[in-house]
Amino acid sequence: MSILAVxxxxxxxRRNVLLLALGIGVIQLLGLYFDPNPVTTQDKxxxxxVFSGTMLAWVIALLFGATxxxxxxxxxxxxxLLNQPLHPAQIFLGKVMAGLGLALVAGLLAxxxxxxLSGLWRQLGLKDVGSIxxxxxxxxxxxxxxxxxxxxxxxxxxxxxxxxxxxWAGFFLGVRWLSLRLIDTGAFPDMVHLxxxxxxGVTLGLGIAGYLQVAQGRADLQRGHHxxxxxxxxxxxxxxxxxxxxxxxxxxxxxxxxxxxxxxVQIR
Amino acid sequence: MTSQAASLPVDCRxxxxxxxxxxxxxxxxxxVEPGQVxxxxxxxxSGKTSLVRCLLGHQRPTAGRVELFGxxxxxxxxxxxxxxxxxAEEPDAPPLMTTRQLVRFCGGLYPTWDQVGVDQRLQRFRIxxxxxxxxxxxxxxxxxxxxxxxxxxxxxxxxxDPTLGLDAVARREVYDELLGELGERGTTVLLTTHDLxxxxxxxxxxxxxxxGRLLVDASLEDLKARHRKVSWAPxxxxxxxxxxxxxxxxxxxGSLGGEAILTQGDPSQVPGLQAHPLSLEELFVALVGSDSExxx
Numbered sequence: 001m002s003i004l005a006v007x008x009x010x011x012x013x014r015r016n017v018l019l020l021a022l023g024i025g026v027i028q029l030l031g032l033y034f035d036p037n038p039v040t041t042q043d044k045x046x047x048x049x050v051f052s053g054t055m056l057a058w059v060i061a062l063l064f065g066a067t068x069x070x071x072x073x074x075x076x077x078x079x080x081l082l083n084q085p086l087h088p089a090q091i092f093l094g095k096v097m098a099g100l101g102l103a104l105v106a107g108l109l110a111x112x113x114x115x116x117l118s119g120l121w122r123q124l125g126l127k128d129v130g131s132i133x134x135x136x137x138x139x140x141x142x143x144x145x146x147x148x149x150x151x152x153x154x155x156x157x158x159x160x161x162x163x164x165x166x167x168w169a170g171f172f173l174g175v176r177w178l179s180l181r182l183i184d185t186g187a188f189p190d191m192v193h194l195x196x197x198x199x200x201g202v203t204l205g206l207g208i209a210g211y212l213q214v215a216q217g218r219a220d221l222q223r224g225h226h227x228x229x230x231x232x233x234x235x236x237x238x239x240x241x242x243x244x245x246x247x248x249x250x251x252x253x254x255x256x257x258x259x260x261x262x263x264x265v266q267i268r
Numbered sequence: 269m270t271s272q273a274a275s276l277p278v279d280c281r282x283x284x285x286x287x288x289x290x291x292x293x294x295x296x297x298x299x300v301e302p303g304q305v306x307x308x309x310x311x312x313x314s315g316k317t318s319l320v321r322c323l324l325g326h327q328r329p330t331a332g333r334v335e336l337f338g339x340x341x342x343x344x345x346x347x348x349x350x351x352x353x354x355x356a357e358e359p360d361a362p363p364l365m366t367t368r369q370l371v372r373f374c375g376g377l378y379p380t381w382d383q384v385g386v387d388q389r390l391q392r393f394r395i396x397x398x399x400x401x402x403x404x405x406x407x408x409x410x411x412x413x414x415x416x417x418x419x420x421x422x423x424x425x426x427x428x429d430p431t432l433g434l435d436a437v438a439r440r441e442v443y444d445e446l447l448g449e450l451g452e453r454g455t456t457v458l459l460t461t462h463d464l465x466x467x468x469x470x471x472x473x474x475x476x477x478x479x480g481r482l483l484v485d486a487s488l489e490d491l492k493a494r495h496r497k498v499s500w501a502p503x504x505x506x507x508x509x510x511x512x513x514x515x516x517x518x519x520x521x522g523s524l525g526g527e528a529i530l531t532q533g534d535p536s537q538v539p540g541l542q543a544h545p546l547s548l549e550e551l552f553v554a555l556v557g558s559d560s561e562x563x564x
Contacts, residue, residue, distance in 0.1 A: 005376050013364025013400075080360040082326050084377050085349040219326035 002086055006094025007101065010068070014102060021056055021106035025113040028052065032114055049120065053111025054136045057103040058143055064099035065144035069214065070151035073221045088215035096144060096210070103140040104133075142199065145206035149228050152213055156225035167233040171202075174240040178247045190250045198243050205235025277302055277337060277424045277456040278323065284331030285318040285480075292318040294480040295332065300424075300473070303454040307467045310477035311556055316460045317357065319477070320428050323458070324354060336424060350378060353417030357428040357460075359409035363402025367395055367412050371419070378420035389415040393441065407438035414442060418449055425449070427459035431466060439466060446470065464549040474548070478556040488548065495554075496535060497546040499527040504540030511535070518554035529554045 028048045069092075072078040081091050115121050124132075153164050175198060182191040209231035217224020278300035285293040293315040300306040310316045321327035322334050325345030334341045336348050361370050367390065375381045390397065393411040401409065410430055417425060425446075431439045443466055449455050450470075461467055474491060476484040484491065495517065500506040502525045511519060511528055514535050519528035529551065535541050 002377060005373055009362060009365065009369075009373055012362065012369060076358055077360045077362065079324070079326055079354075079356050080362070082345070083324060083349060083352075083354040083356070084374065085346050086377065087346050218328075219321060220328075223328070 002090045003094040003097065006081070006086065006091055007098040010095055010098030011102065014064075014098075017060060017102060017106055018109060021109035024052065024056060024110040025049075028110070028114040029117060032118055049111040049114035049118070050132055053107040053109075054132070054139070056110045057107030057136050058139050060106050061099055061103040061140035061144040062147050064102060065147035066151040068095045068099060068144075068148060069210075069224075070148070070155045070221070073219065073224070074155055076219075078219050082218055088218075089211060092211045092214045096141075096207075099144045100137060100140055103144075104137060107136055142203050142206075145203060145210055148210050149206055149213075149232060152217075152221065152225050152228050156221045158222045158225050160222075160225050160229040163229045163233055167229075167236045171236040171240055175243070178240075178243050181247055181251065185251060185254065187250055187254060190247075190254075194243055194246055197246065198239055201239035201242065202235065205232055205239065209235070275302065275338065276300065276335070277304075278306070278458055279335040279338070280319070280323070280332070281335075282332035283319065283322055283329045283334055285315070285322060285327070286330045291480050293322075293329070293477075296477070296480075296482045297332075298475050298482060298485045300456055300458055302456055304472045305450065305457040305459070305467075305470055306473045306475065307471035308458065308460045308475045308477065309462075309464065309552055310460075314477040314556070315480040316477055317428070320357075320426065320460060323426060324352070325349075350380070350420065351423040353420060353422035353425045355410065355413045355417045355425075355427045355430045357432060359401070359406075359413050361401045361409075361413065361416075364400050366398050366400055367404075368397040370401060370412065370416060371397075374416050374419055380420050382419055382421050385421075386415050386419045389418065389445065392445075406433045407435060410434055410442065411438065414445060418445075421453065422455060425455050425457045425459075427457065427461075429460050429462065431461060431463045439463065443470060464552055465547070468548050476552065476555055483555055491548075491551060492546055494531060495546055495551055496530045497527065497544045497550060498530060498535050498541045499525060499544060500540050500542065501525045506538070506540050510538060518557070 031048065069078065072081075115124075153161055175195075178194060179191055182188070182194065209228045212227040212231055213224040216227045276299050278298075280296055280298050283293060283296045284291070296315070296319060298306075308316055308319065318327065322329045323336070323341065325334075325341040325348070328342050337351060339348055341348055365373070371383075371386055371390075375383060375386070390412070393408070393415065395404070395408055395412055395415075401412065404412065410433075414427075414430060417427075427446075430442055434442065446457065447470065450457065459467070459471075468488070471488055473487050474484060475482055486494075496514075498511075502523060504525070506521075506526065508516075508519050508521050508526065508528070511530065514528075514530035514533040517529045517531050520526060529546065536543065
């Protein structure tokens with residue numbers, strides 16, 4: 001119940017976002033209504049409704065993540081939550097749920113009018129709806145957690161930022177190296193799996209870092225940054241190590257037929 | 269840990285806070301007994317805010333230990349906050365929430381929430397319930413914060429400069445509310461303030477922080493009994509050096525005469541000296557005023 005209380009608190013004052021989303025939905029509907037070529041209406045509804053709804057949800061998640069804790073800390077409002085009998089997990093999860101809920105409802109409000117009234121919904125199965133919602137929510141979660149971490153790192157203005165930059169640079173270089181090894185052997189599906197695994201690992205790390213920032217940093221922005229930096233550096237290192245092990249395993253166990261042809265028969 | 273220590277509402281031991289090379293708080297040690305009103309005084313930058321943040325579990329001290337009701341506040345913050353009401357120096361409630369929404373939010377978090385008491389207080393303060401918190405006046409924000417802090421019937425009330433920026437009427441209302449609470453329930457209060465005159469009839473014990481160190485930790489009665497204020501007219505031939513046996517804490521002499529705050533002995537034997545009642549403000553200024561004025 002306390003998590004929901006925090007979620008409700010976060011929603012207060014942000015309801016204008018939903019009006020904006022509804023406005024976007026209505027504008028799209030007007031665009032479809034005045035469409036000179038009604039044959040393509042469903043395609044446009046698909047693009048405008050689903051795409052713009054997803055994009056709006058992601059932008060809201062990004063902005064929410066960037067402000068949900070760091071702005072409270074900078075404006076010295078985080079103490080209000082710390083002064084209540086709330087566990088750090090309740091505070092953090094309440095805020096994350098508020099961000100995801102806001103992104104989801106705004107995305108639906110922006111996309112539903114055109115999807116419903118264009119008749120596109122008749123072509124969508126339960127699996128399609130699940131996929132769209134799943135991608136929208138998963139993307140929102142990643143963006144929310146990532147920009148929460150970034151906002152703490154940027155606003156604290158501490159030297160831990162150097163560790164962050166080094167960790168992320170090392171991570172991207174590592175991912176590039178692993179990806180190239182898979183590309184060289186033509187193992188494209190494995191590369192997609194690798195990236196998916198890395199994304200899940202990094203998201204998990206971002207979630208843990210966000211929780212530790214609240215639990216251990218509390219009202220101290222720089223101390224929170226310290227925890228975010230250390231957690232993310234460890235996470236990125238561990239995820240990269242797991243990725244390296246995965247790539248090594250793939251390269252060792254790929255059936256010979258699936259391996260890339262020898263260099264001498266490659267088309268130049 | 270003794271049972272007496274376990275029951276202490278506030279127990280700070282050798283608490284230190286350091287920011288980089290700056291020692292904001294240096295080995296502060298003090299206790300607050302149940303039912304006591306402890307006033308923590310100090311100039312801006314003396315370390316009060318750091319100490320309060322440590323007391324509320326917002327910040328981990330770099331040295332020492334802070335306990336509330338016998339429990340370490342850093343590790344048991346959530347459980348302890350059921351028994352602690354807080355009024356922050358800067359009203360920190362979400363600015364877009366109305367008072368009604370704030371009351372509902374806080375009320376849902378405490379099993380001991382006194383809804384009737386909160387409603388009565390807010391009515392007494394004449395707070396508009398449906399106006400966003402950010403649009404209330406400075407005084408009204410402080411009053412809402414006090415009403416919310418008293419809502420769960422706390423055993424300990426921590427007030428961080430609750431009268432900062434309030435006019436005389438609003439200040440009086442805050443103190444009246446506190447006196448009522450103290451009279452009814454005997455709540456332990458720890459407050460920081462710059463309003464020294466306002467707390468003189470309220471505080472049982474005084475702590476004075478200066479440059480991160482706790483200079484004074486004594487009951488107000490003791491402090492006043494230990495210090496005497498004297499003055500002399502310009503026509504009186506009093507040499508400030510004559511006061512040396514009385515260990516002056518502070519003295520000032522000029523063409524208009526002189527005055528001093530003495531820490532020992534009976535100055536009535538010195539001809540020309542007049543004794544005066546000593547206010548907390550005079551004592552505070554003598555203790556932490558500019559170094560040139562401090563005699564010892």
